[in-house]
Every structure is written in structure tokens, then in C-alpha cells.
Amino acid sequence: MSSGLAILDFTHEDLQRVELKMREMCEGAFGPLGEAFLHLIGSGGKRLRPALALMAYRFYAADGPDRIIALAAAVETLHTATLVHDDLIDGALMRRGKTTLNAQWSKGATVLGGDYLFARSAGFAAETGSLQVVQIFADTLRIICDGELRQMFANGQWQIPKESYYRRIFAKTASLFAAAARMGAILADAPAAAEQALYDYGYHLGMAFQIVDDILDFVGDEAVLGKPVGSDLRQGTVTLPFYYFLEAHPEPESVAMLLEADHERRAGHVPAGPDGRSGGIDRLVRMVGQDARAITAARQEASDFAQEAKQRLDGLPAGELRQALADLADFVVARDT
Amino acid sequence: MSSGLAILDFTHEDLQRVELKMREMCEGAFGPLGEAFLHLIGSGGKRLRPALALMAYRFYAADGPDRIIALAAAVETLHTATLVHDDLIDGALMRRGKTTLNAQWSKGATVLGGDYLFARSAGFAAETGSLQVVQIFADTLRIICDGELRQMFANGQWQIPKESYYRRIFAKTASLFAAAARMGAILADAPAAAEQALYDYGYHLGMAFQIVDDILDFVGDEAVLGKPVGSDLRQGTVTLPFYYFLEAHPEPESVAMLLEADHERRAGHVPAGPDGRSGGIDRLVRMVGQDARAITAARQEASDFAQEAKQRLDGLPAGELRQALADLADFVVARDT
Secondary structure (H helix, E strand, C coil): CCCCCHHHHHHHHHHHHHHHHHHHHHHHCCHHHHHHHHHHHHCCCCCHHHHHHHHHHHCCCCCCCHHHHHHHHHHHHHHHHHHHHHHHHHCCCEECCEECHHHHCCHHHHHHHHHHHHHHHHHHHHHCCCHHHHHHHHHHHHHHHHHHHHHHHHCCCCCCCHHHHHHHHHHHHHHHHHHHHHHHHHHCCCCHHHHHHHHHHHHHHHHHHHHHHHHHHHHCCHHHHCCCCCHHHHCCCCCHHHHHHHHHCCCHHHHHHHHHHHHHHHHCCCCCCCCCCCHHHHHHHHHHHCCHHHHHHHHHHHHHHHHHHHHCCCCCCCCHHHHHHHHHHHHHHHCCC | CCCCCHHHHHHHHHHHHHHHHHHHHHHHCCHHHHHHHHHHHHCCCCCHHHHHHHHHHHCCCCCCCHHHHHHHHHHHHHHHHHHHHHHHHHCCCEECCEECHHHHCCHHHHHHHHHHHHHHHHHHHHHCCCHHHHHHHHHHHHHHHHHHHHHHHHCCCCCCCHHHHHHHHHHHHHHHHHHHHHHHHHHCCCCHHHHHHHHHHHHHHHHHHHHHHHHHHHHCCHHHHCCCCCHHHHCCCCCHHHHHHHHHCCCHHHHHHHHHHHHHHHHCCCCCCCCCCCHHHHHHHHHHHCCHHHHHHHHHHHHHHHHHHHHCCCCCCCCHHHHHHHHHHHHHHHCCC
16 A cells, blocks of 8 residues: 555554564464465555554554554454455455465365464454453454355345345454454553444444445456456345446346346356356446446445544544544545555 | 263253353354254264363362353364364264264355354353463464364375374364363462363373274274264374374385375275275275274373373362263273264
């Protein structure tokens, strides 16, 4: 993220300590495992979740003791663990422009690799010295898994209420954003109102972040994203842009085309291209990405969540730190990767 | 376990509370998930790990408060989570005479189901109110995953030192037995020497238990075991009976037969029978099971570990409780299921 975003300046040194802690974890692991994790960690990512925890902490505590570094490492390691299992489940071969663990390892080893990361993240959470943090941490993992399972059982159901989409992206993304900010506040002994404000900020930021992710999955540049577009639809998952697309295209032929494409995919009747794609879904992904009304409506919702996130900061001490979190909300909506 | 084993009398009521806690977890989960977990929990198992935690606690604390029930539930739920992923990785369709989760669900859903159980087990661990327990808990999961990954990377290596086998069964089984006993002692504020003695007892008991498991995998009755025999060898995993078998059959034709069988399995050249088995490995499994010297040598090692476990009890308060743990060590070696 070369945007010069102020949040990263604030947390730069602490994030380096988080990075170091995660690298030490890799070096302490069984050879092939450690190497694979270094590859995963080295592939970057925005580190927004640990940065959020670090920033939330800073409002009410000055320096960065070991326990807040442990929290940030716990959050990022948990996030990485869920990505390892997600990529395995989705059969995704690329993320952030690098090969995924499942692209290199057997399914079984990838399952265990993710489990190992869960174990380490739980250990880091315990290092914070706060049972409340551990409890929130465990509960967030429960929410994430529960949401993914519900999504999996709902896959291929095209007519879903918008509330289901919201619940899903809360579980998938906003829950950990919100928990990261809240746990940072807890470690800093923040007042209860501030803890709630930071949780709410994290929640709305996470919702905005995921909606933008879902938009980029239709309109993003594969080279910039580092992964193929349209992956949600290929998995049978309805996201917000497609929700609006369906709303504007209720005519039977659209649905028929969709169902046909879906049927082709499931039955494997249409020989996939050299990149493993079938034509029907590709056409549909392009149609959604070019549907300006659907994309604009989804972007507006992301903006609304970001706006709400900023408002939740009102009760926190004013200053550069608060401004940095407000800027982050704007950045999350404006980003193209 | 209808052996009238005294340990279960001691812990009967507490184990029922553990059972209830786990059932409540199922009822609180997403429908299909809850049902699947009820099926898993209903399939029984010996509940040795939670019983160990409960018994260790009883030496130094009289009643069973919520936190020790939470610990026992954490231990059993963690164990169940690792079984869910193990069965997925091994492609096992039966356990304890019932279908496994992966026999009913997709791979992806099974991965997430296991993850969900990890999350719940971590939450239960936090409910104990002891950060030390959470840390031991997380570290034990790390040891288990690390051991399984090492085993996976070593699969198909037939000439392994016996130390590798010991390390593997420590990671797979004894680590959680030992941790369960130690965490029970910690929650009861047991003296340091007693905490160590209970850890050591759990360790040796777990080692004995796993060696007997590995023997039963060759000589057990499938109907009683509730799963096919020879599964370790089919996975390319060397266990103690096979270690002794190889030691006694160094002649080239045995190894050749083995390698041929292995080659057949890997290449899929030999059409599997209706039960999915190839003949070569079946012959080999029978040969090992009928090798009285190999089986006896392995049994002797299990007995030695059980004996050592009993000796570690010497420093603990004498009485019915200590006798029950001693009897448990004998039972673990004598069992046929």
C-alpha cells in the first residue's frame, strides 16, 4: 500500500515488530511449514487488521508493549489461517499475485497448515494476558466459520435477501475488523464508550471494505488484484453488485442464462478453457462489471458504511490519530486493489 | 466402555455435565452443523481425555465448578476437531462404527466444521479463567498439528528410527493426555510437583494408549473397532508393530512385496476390490497382525509405558482416586477396542 496512508505511519514501527514476531513463528516451525508460511507472509497484504488493533490501542495508551504486538500478531495470523482454508476450499491458486498454499501442497497438508496457524494465533492471543481478549478472539473465529458454513450451504441460491449478504460479510470480514479494534481498546483500558465506538468503527469499516472487495471482484484488474476476477460468482456466491444486477434484470432470459451457465459449470458439460473457465460465467461476470447502475449502487453502500464508520469516531479524542482512522475509511472505499 | 472402570464412576456426574455442555454447543450452532456435531458426539468415544482432566482436578479440589467442566469440554472438543480433520485427510469413512463428517459433507464444509470446533474449544478454554490453561491448550494444538505435518511429509519412508515414532505418537496423542491432566491440576491449584506428576502420568498413559491403538490397527476386530484395520499402513505410516515386523523381516522379498504393494496403491494399477482395498496391502496387514513376535514386542512397550505411568502417581495422595488412575493405566493396555 504505497498510498502514504497516515495509519501506516502511525503504526509503522509496531507493524514491523508484528512482522518480526510472525517471522520468528515461521523460523520456529517445521522446515517446509516455516518456508511456506514465510512465503504467505511475504506476499504482503495490507495489514489493516493488525494496524486497526494497534491504532485503537494508541488512543488510550502511549507506547507499544509486547502484549499489543501479540494481539496484532494474533489477529493477522488468524486472518492468514482463514485465508489458507478459504483458498483450499475455493481451489484458489493465486492470492496477492503469489501462489496459495494449496497450489503447492496436498489438501491434507494445507488443512494442517491452517490448523497450525490457528494454534499459533490462539497462543499469541493468550500472550496478551487478557482472558477477555482470548474470549473475543475465539468467538470471532466461531463467527467466521459459522458464516462460511452458512454461505456454503446457501451456495447456488440466487434469490437471497440483502440481509443475508450483510450477515455473511459481517461474519467474513467485519467481525474481525470490529474485534481487532475492540481488543486493542481493551488492552489499553479504554473507557467502555470508547471501546464500543472503536468496535462500531471497525464494524462499519469492515463492511465497507468487503463490499469494495466484492465490487473489485467484478471490475478489478486481474494484474493489480493478483487473482482472477469473478471468483465469487464462479463459487455460486451472490455478492452486492450481482444482487443489484439481478434486481435490474428480472427478465427471464437473464436468469435463464445465469442458470444455464451455472448448470454448465456444475455438470462440467462445457469444456473449460485453458484457464479452467467456462464461457457462460465469464460473460455474466463481464455483464455485471459493466452494469454501471449495479456497480454505482454497491459503491454507494460502501460509502455509506465508511461515512458511518467516521461518525462513530466522534466520541474519541480528536487529533492526528482520529484523522488517520477517518482517512482510512475514505481509503477503503477509494482503493482499487 | 462397559468395563466398570472406576475412573468413570468418579467422573460420571461431571462427564454428564461435560456432555451437556457439548450438546448445548451443538444446539446453538447453525442447523446442519449442530446436527452433524450431535452425530459426532453421539458416536461416543471413551472420553478419556476429559476424564483425565476431571480426575487430576479432584486430587486437590473437592467439587466440580464450572471452570473444570469447561476445561473438560475444551479438551474433548479439541480432540473431536482434530479427528474431523484427520478423517478428512485420511479419507476415513467410518469411526466408532458411525460415518465420519467427511463421509456426509463436502471437503470444504468438513474443513470449516473442524475449524468451528477449534473455535468453540478455544472459547471453552478461555472459560476456565486461566491464561496458563489457554496457553497450554494453544501450545498442545500446535504440537498436534506440527506432528501430523511431519508425519505427512515422512509418509512412505519405511526405515525410520524408533524415536521418530515416539515423537509422532507424543504429538498425536500423549501431548493432549498430558496437557489434560496438567491443566486439571493447574485449575485445582495443585502443588508444582503434583502438577508435574500428573503431566507425566498423562504422558505415559497417552503413549501406552497410542501404541495399543496402533496394535489394534493390525489385530483388532473391525466390527468391534468400528473402522477398517490396517489404515496406518494404507496411509504409508509406520507404527510400532510394523517397525518390529520390518526388523524381523529384513530379507529383500518382504521389502519388495511391501514396495510393490505401496507402488500398486500409489499408481492405482491394481483395481481395488469392492471395499476399495488392494490385495498387496491386505496381505501385508495380515502378515504383521499374525507376527506374534512383533505384536508381543509392541505390547511390551505399551505395558512399560503404563507401568511408568503408574509409578508417576507415587507422589500423589493415596486413595481410591489414585487407584482409579492406576487401574486406568492397566485398562488402556488390556483393552481390545
